[in-house]
Amino acid sequence: MRAKDLSVLLFVLVIIVMLIIPLPDFILSILILANISISLVVILVAMNTSEPLEFSILPSLLLLLTLFRLGLNVSTTRSILGTASAGNVVETFGTFVIGGNALVGFVVFVILIIIQFLVITKGSERVSEVGARFTLDAMPGKQMSIDADLNAGLINEQQAKERRQKIEREADFYGAMDGASKFVKGDAIAGIIIVMINIIFGLIIGMLQLGMGFDEAITTYIQLTVGDGLVSQIPALLISTATGIIVTRAASEGNLSSDVTGQLLQYPKLLYLAGGAIFLFGFTPIDPILTTTIAAILIGGGIMLERPVKEEFVDQTAEEEEQASEQIKSQENVVDLISMDPIEFEFGYALIPLVDQNQGGDLMDRIVMIRRQLAIEFGIVIPVVRIRDNIQLTPNAYQLKIKGNEVAKGELMLDHFLAMTGGLDSDDLDGIETTEPAFGLPAKWITEDDKDDAELNGYTVVDPPSVVSTHITEIIKKHAHLLLGRQETKQLIDHLKESYPILVDEVTPDPLTIGDIQKVLAKLLREQVSVRNLPVIFETLADFGKMTNDPELLGEYARQALSSQITKQYTNGNPTLRVITVAGQVEQTIADHVQQTEHGNYLALDPDNQQKIIHSVKERVEQVSLQEEVPIILCSPTIRMYLKQLLDRFFPHVVVLSYNELEPNLDVQSAGVVNT
Known part of the structure; x- marks a missing residue:
């Protein structure tokens, strides 16, 4: 055990000894001086x-010193x-304070007790109590501020974690100080009782x-009592003052001495006014020599303080200009200009209440939840969304x-609600015609007065923050493959390696290189397939990576390995799945037109056949859409990726699955056939 740790344990043992065993006067004197020194x-x-x-x-130190x-x-x-008798220290303190008059000395001691109990101890207790309450009340706001800074990219995850820990420690500290101040108060009360x-x-x-x-008894015992009270209450007064200093410390960058001198003397000209007021006192019966001397000290101090402030201001201004000039010329400043945020959300000035927490805006908190939701859903870490206002946009x-690159835009009316018709007749509801931005549904902006009527009539009514957060969510889902680069892929691989080295x-x-793996994962994300199950994907890459490094083929193998996940994604637990199948001649036509090259395979379909397939798919998709079902086309594994490539230009929302991507026990029902 280290010497420092052992000394604290010995300190506690000494306290126990003092409570039980009588100590010689010499030892008492040593312990009393030690108590004053520690204080x-x-x-x-x-x-x-x-x-x-x-x-x-x-807080813990207060308990130990109080017990001591x-x-x-x-x-x-x-x-x-x-x-x-109580040792030389107690007798000396008592004799010095009494000064030959026991009654006067006792009165002085009582005054000291009153100051300690009613002023210092009572104030420290109240400040500790209020500080604890306000610290706990402010915790949610501080947590939200940290999340907002994290979401805005001002801090990273590690810094956010450190700031959260600091908030928790502050709450614990002020709570402990609230309790510890009760010990100080109890110590003062105990001192008064012991004196009596x-x-x-x-x-x-x-x-x-x-x-x-x-007479001898009253003189002896008042002298010893006053001396004992002083050697006890002076350290208690110092500890109480230290408690008050700590719990009343506001945000600052220095210690108490530098803050007091820096802030109290930051306006030298005010010392002139104070000196002038003291000088005027000299015209009263107060000693004019004394008032003039003090006034001269104040005015002289103001002159001495004002001169360095002017010089410092000039030096600081010149230094700031020089730094600004160097920053403009520096290469780092130019490099910063070309940096680009992965995701940016810009808005007009009328939408500032969306992100201003003082006005009730919670968009930043919603975006934090969106990032968490997408991390769980897709298995990738979505970059921080940079949020800023843009005066070039309409309000x-x-x-x-x-x-x-701009991938989405929209308009909001903060004092309205968005009512989506869901295919109902929209003429029976008063409002401003619009289109729901996330899914393109017909909708209307309605007032709060019409909200209840719209819900009763079967409309889906959402507030503007929900509209924009849903839009952001869907756009990020759609472009998730663009957000997964080699650096992000390397982070996923490193995380997987901790469990599956x-x-x-x-x-x-x-x-396979990191770039090859990134292309495979991006291919899956492009078709809304989650890559969270990385172990299964890597098992597939380990099996087929030695045969081919074509990311398109490897992506198809990975999809087949994720058949349970894909089945669940499109059935939502339903044992039946309605799909559009592909006729055999269409599959044969596509397979016959696949061209194989050293750089990969691609579909080279003649325009006539291409138009026939597109026209047939369009008819089947429209039939399924009328039934409010997600259009899913089912085909053989050999042509799935080529058919998807063909349809992406015309029907990007259509899902194309292969037989190998569905569970064998799934009941598949045909809702139409694609033929020529």
Whole structure:
């Protein structure tokens, strides 16, 4: 055990000894001086801390020091009542304060007790209680502020974690200080009671047992009591003051000394006014020499303080201009200009209440939840969404950019609600015609007064924050494959390697590079297939990666390995799946027109056959859409990716699955056939 740890344990043992065993006067004097020394160290440390958490041990330290003082009180009371002596330190303090008059000395001591109990201790207790309450009340707001900064990209995950831990520590600290201040208050009350016990029982013991006269007894025991009270209450006063300093510390960048001198003397000209006011006092019966001297000190101090401020201001201005010039010329400044955020959300000035927490905006919190939701749903970490206002947009407009390119835009009316018709007759509801931005459904902006009527008539009514957050969610889902680069892929691989090191080593760097794996994962994400089940995907890559490094083929193999996931994705637990099948001649036509090259395979279908297939698919998709079902085309594994490539240009929302991507026990029903 280290010496520092051992010293604290010995300190606790000494307290126990003081409570039980009588100590010689010499040892008591040493312990009393040690108590005063520790108290001085505590208040000096409190004055030199810039924030309360730098002295987080104070609540526990208050308990130990309070117990130490009570132990000393017990030991000194035992000596005072038993031998009419308590050591040289106690006698010296008592003699110095009494000064030959026991009554005056006792009154001075009572005044000191009153100051300690009613002013310092009472104030520290109240400030600790209020500080604890307000710290706990402010925790949700601070947490939201951290999430907002994290979402805006001002801090990273590690910094956010550290700030959350600091908030938790602050709450614990102020809560502990609220409780510890009760010990300080109890110590002051105990000191008053001990003083009364020493005087009353001292007179009884001195007169009845020791044979003293009344005058001798009152002088002896008041001197010892006052001395004992002083050596106990002076450290208690210092500790209470240190407690008050810590719990009243506001946000600052320095310690108490630098803050007091820096802030109290930051306006030198005010010292002139104070000096002038003191000088005018000299025209009253107050000593004019004294007032003139003090006024001269104040005015001289103002002159001395004002001169460095001017010089510092000039130097600081020149330094800032030089730094600005260097920043403009520096290469880093130019490099910063070309950086680009992966995702940007820009909005007009009328939509500022969406993101302003002071106005009730919660869009930043919603985006944090969107990122978490998509991480669970797709298995990738969505980059931080940069949120900023753009005065070039119309007031109610917003736009979403991915890697600098606009991918979506829309308009909101913050004082309205969006009512989606869902295919109902929209003429029976008063409102402003519009289109729901996420899914393109017909909708209307309605007032709050019409909200209840719209819901009763079967409309889906949502508020503007929900509209824009849904739009953002769907757009990020649609473009998730663009957000997964090599760097993000490397992070996913490193995370997988922590649990499956052998599997990862078998796939990369040989036979597949990070770029190859990124293309496979991006292919899956492009068709809304989650890559969260990375172990299964890597098992497939380990099996087929040695045969081919074509990401399109590897993606098809991965889809087949994820058949359970894909089946669940499109059936939602329903044992039946309605699909559009592909006629055999169409499949044969597509297979016959696949061209194989050294750079990969592609479909080279003649325009006539292409138009026939597109026309047939269009008819079947329209039939299925009328039944409010998601159009799903089912075909053989050999042509699935080629058919998907063909339809993407005309029907990007149509899902194309192969037989191998569905569970064998699934009941598949045909809703139509694609033929020529």
